[in-house]
Amino acid sequence: MAVISPERLLSVWEQGARRHPIDRALLLYAVAAPDLPVEQLADAPLGARNAALMALRRASFGAQLASWVDCPACGERMEFALDAADLPPAPPASTEPIVVGGHRFHRPSSRHLAALVNADDPESAARQLLRDCAESAEALPQDDTALAELLDAAEAAIEAADPWADLALAVACPACAHQTEASFDIASYLWEELDSHARRLLDEVHALAAAYGWTEPEILALSEARRTAYLARVRA
Ligand SMILES: [Zn+2]
Incomplete structure (x- = not known):
């Protein structure tokens, strides 16, 4: 790294x-x-x-x-x-969909998050996120109760598969x-x-440019130890 x-x-x-x-x-x-x-x-x-x-x-x-x-x-x-x-x-990096109740869900990505920036509140954002993650949203249950249950189960399964998504x-x-x-x-x-x-x-x-007339690339090329040592002299 x-x-x-x-x-x-x-x-x-x-x-x-x-x-x-x-x-x-x-x-x-x-x-x-x-x-x-x-x-x-x-x-x-x-x-x-x-x-x-x-x-x-x-x-x-x-x-x-x-x-x-x-x-x-x-x-x-x-x-x-x-x-x-x-x-x-x-967990090992995986992009495998997560299967819940026969529906396949993608793991949430930055692109999914970006689609939520205009959501009204955290609750509806969480719901929309899960719907967006579904591989085929049109296959999701139409019935509200069944949909809520499926999305809760999907949320738990995604969290368990990837605890690092939301630490x-x-x-x-x-x-x-x-x-x-x-x-x-x-x-x-x-x-x-x-x-x-x-x-x-x-x-x-x-501070270093003002004191010594060095350029920005010159100063950034110094090691931290040297930069600190010169700064101590400038400020003394
Ligand atoms: Zn307290």
Whole structure:
């Protein structure tokens, strides 16, 4: 797994800054999986995308992920350090459809997510996602109750087949002991990190260029150790 170089980091940040989060995730996926053809990334299962993003994150910024969630019962902010090694092992990448009640469902992909951006609420988005994933939507039951049952079963089967598609962690509130599930979105987490790294890097380029007259490519080509050493001298 390649580490993001300072040069690449700034270029990805620049390209992604004005894009929708789904497209930002695809940009990061292209960095994380350079061997996959770019035109296939949008159709890859979300679990495969998330596993690749996590590997990129580990390689670039380490395995410890600091995160937080507000307790839904008492409002207490729970902070926790998540270790990438504690997550369920990524299942082998598979694009095999999942069969439920005789219906075949594709694994949700970035393209499926993009089709939901105008959904009214999370409930109807979840329903639409499952319908979109069905290999033949016209074969789905017409009866509302039967459809609801099938879609619930499909949701459970997809989650079981690919827990990395929507990572969730069980956390207990230290204040009120309420147990809750915190969802962990590696794509937005990694983007936030990349954004703050990019801004810090730009500050560093600015300080070194102003002090020494070096160009941006010259400064980005320095190792982190050298950049830090020169910055310490500039700021002393
Ligand atoms: Zn609580």
